[in-house]
Amino acid sequence: MLIKGLVDEDLLQYKKPSMFIIMPKCSFKCDREYGSKICQNSSLAQAQTLEVKNEDIINRYLNNPITSAIVFGGLEPFESWDDLSKFIKEFRKVSDDDIVIYTGFNKDEISANILLLKKFKNIIVKFGRYIPNQKSHYDNVLKINLASDNQYGEIIS
Numbered sequence: 632m633l634i635k636g637l638v639d640e641d642l643l644q645y646k647k648p649s650m651f652i653i654m655p656k657c658s659f660k661c662d663r664e665y666g667s668k669i670c671q672n673s674s675l676a677q678a679q680t681l682e683v684k685n686e687d688i689i690n691r692y693l694n695n696p697i698t699s700a701i702v703f704g705g706l707e708p709f710e711s712w713d714d715l716s717k718f719i720k721e722f723r724k725v726s727d728d729d730i731v732i733y734t735g736f737n738k739d740e741i742s743a744n745i746l747l748l749k750k751f752k753n754i755i756v757k758f759g760r761y762i763p764n765q766k767s768h769y770d771n772v773l774k775i776n777l778a779s780d781n782q783y784g785e786i787i788s
Contacts, residue, residue: 632714646774653705704733754787
């Protein structure tokens with residue numbers, strides 16, 4: 632799988648201690664829609680892309696007694712759909728722990744992907760683009776504050 636980075640223990644993205652996998656691709660739809668560079672993750676585009684075997688990430692996760700979820704974010708996970716879906720299939724062979732996917736897409740834009748994710752247990756998606764100058768709000772699914780009031784977490788399965 633291609634990634635920009637990996638944080639073994641993250642306490643910011645989700646209510647549970649998580650491994651945070653930083654995905655490598657994004658079309659910067661938020662910037663285009665807003666008309667200027669607003670992406671808080673745009674510097675990640677310049678970071679080196681790494682190729683890591685799913686098996687190595689999974690073993691690293693399973694051998695960490697602290698984490699109990701995996702979060703995908705960074706750039707846009709759904710723009711790395713092949714890698715994301717292959718990882719989920721492999722991970723589900725060994726664990727039913729929560730998988731959280733942060734996306735800037737709205738649900739209707741990726742409805743086909745969401746339908747495919749429904750066949751796996753414990754999938755949560757954070758939907759919605761970042762919009763500057765919005766009030767942050769507490770999300771009852773993720774149990775954290777989100778930056779824009781249009782963003783929300785949803786339990787998919």
